Amino acid sequence: MQPLIISAFTLTNCLGRGLNATSAALREQRSGLRHCDFPGTELDTYIGRIDGIENEPVSGRLSDYDCRNNRLARIGLEQDGFVQAVESARRRYGPERIAVILGTSTSGILETESAYRRRNPETGALPPDFRYRQTQNTFSVGDFTRRYLDLQGPASVVSTACSSSSKVFASAARLIQTGLCDAAVVGGVDSLCFTTLYGFTALELVSSTPCRPADADRNGISIGEAAGFALLEKPERGTGDIALLGYGESTDAYHMSSPHPDGLGAAEAMNKAMQRAGIDPGAIDYINLHGTATKANDAAEDKAVSGIFGAAVPCSSIKGWTGHTLGAAGIVNVIVGCLSIRENFVPRSLNTERVDPEIASWIATEELRRPVRTVLCNAFGFGGNNASLVLGKRS
């Protein structure tokens, strides 16, 4: 495929707001996970919670969209000069030539969870301040972001669980290739809510310690929240050193919440991404794993990765730093991949003390300082939905 320039990008997660916060935490070996203190919950687990969201409502013309997810979207958009970069693209291309394609899994459902606790005892009705379209509906964050950035191109939300915000890159690449758009704002926003905290607990997939990807004693995920955005442009018009080189998508055809044990779908997604990028496995310098730290996920992903790469390429999961940010997991990996290329390093797999002897890939348990030109980023979700992306230095 024709590479697309990632001309601007930004990330907000429990490590802090903006790229520098994530970079600094990675440098200082500081995890963002803390024991669960999410208001109203009593769970023995660790979470990647972003400070301050509760005190920063969406106000002004978009105040109807106020909910935790859109607050987080707004905070994310305001970092690293991202709004200004989109403004410049809007002047160059026109607002109707820029698409908005975002991923989320739970949108603003925290609002509905709260509304169900405040139902009218006689009629069962939700409180009158409940705004379905602007908060709960899965499209809400796409609608909000398009309005916030004053864009008028096509807008959609991809919701394929934890692969959502990787899939958006594939959709945007295709849309730009049709010629109907010149650029796209892509990314993902997912915020903490009761449904995921209690739902993953019900599945017995949540760890009572900070998650330990690829560790012999790993026992589940830590749930986090994040907002990340990227601006994609064609190479002849966009400026920037990092490009999306390829995407690969697949499904497992196996189970709703367990990965294919041999990682068949995962391998297919990685192979397709490298094929589209026109590169061999030997050209990959770093693999940013999905690496959720459940027994089954890490084992299946390892089968897929080691089957293609052996132990020749350093791999790490970022989940020990940020938690599993679900619908935003894909964009977190992409942005960390961009940082890895920009700063020439492979982040370590944090909390991985003893690599599971069953795992055959090369898990980087220490940070590696080395040239990184090409990164493979994985994101796999419920429904057996897989997406892999290849990022690289612009040639």
Added chain:
Amino acid sequence: MIRVFVEGVGMIGPGLSSWKESREILAGRQAYAGGELPRLLASRLPAAERRRSTAVTRLAIDVAEQALPPDVNAGDIATVFTSSGGEVEIIHRIFEELATVERQISPTQFHNSVHNAASGYWSIATGSRQASTSLSCFDDSFAMGLLETAGQAFVEDTKVLLVAYDFPPLDPILRARPLLAPFAVSLLLASERSEHSLGELTIGLDTANAGDIGHMDDAGLEALRAGNPAARSLPLLAALARSEPAELSYGQARVGLKPCA
């Protein structure tokens, strides 16, 4: 401009059991009497999965099946699922449970609540490992799904199946999102014309948002069109049923249909 061919159509709604059996109604040659939603079988799902699946998922799977010509293997076909509300019934039950002191969500309930549940079950039902996405675009869910599907078929030079479906939410959310009835549509789109081709679709984007242009003459069908995001497809289906050319508008998207004689 995107150019693709319609290779298969499926449709399910109240009193509308399939594209084939409802074609005369859509073409305006037979009155629409409304009625019940047909029984949703999802017979392609393994028994265990069928038991666990929701009515929303079974609606999507049954309509997806209808659009596949007999000589097309579902395992070869990438899919685009699109729905405004997704798994409305399960989501309601989870909200009710989370409002209790115990907060006991069942594991099956939780994994069935994801927006891509229908896509995941379809992949299990058909054994397909092809790419599959799940979109939500509120009232534009059909139009954006059509754009995604047609774009993918066009750019990747292949066949892609679109499945658009929505169920009305349960009370109390229904009051905030009043959908009229369940409806689902499927379209198999291909980059190349074949013996199955029903029509040629061209899709472009205009700078102006013209809203939805294209209404149904029949009052019952028009109420359905306005009352379910997936049923916004009805004017396109009607033109296909009549084998007549059409120029439709969905927001900024301009959709042209030229029947294949």
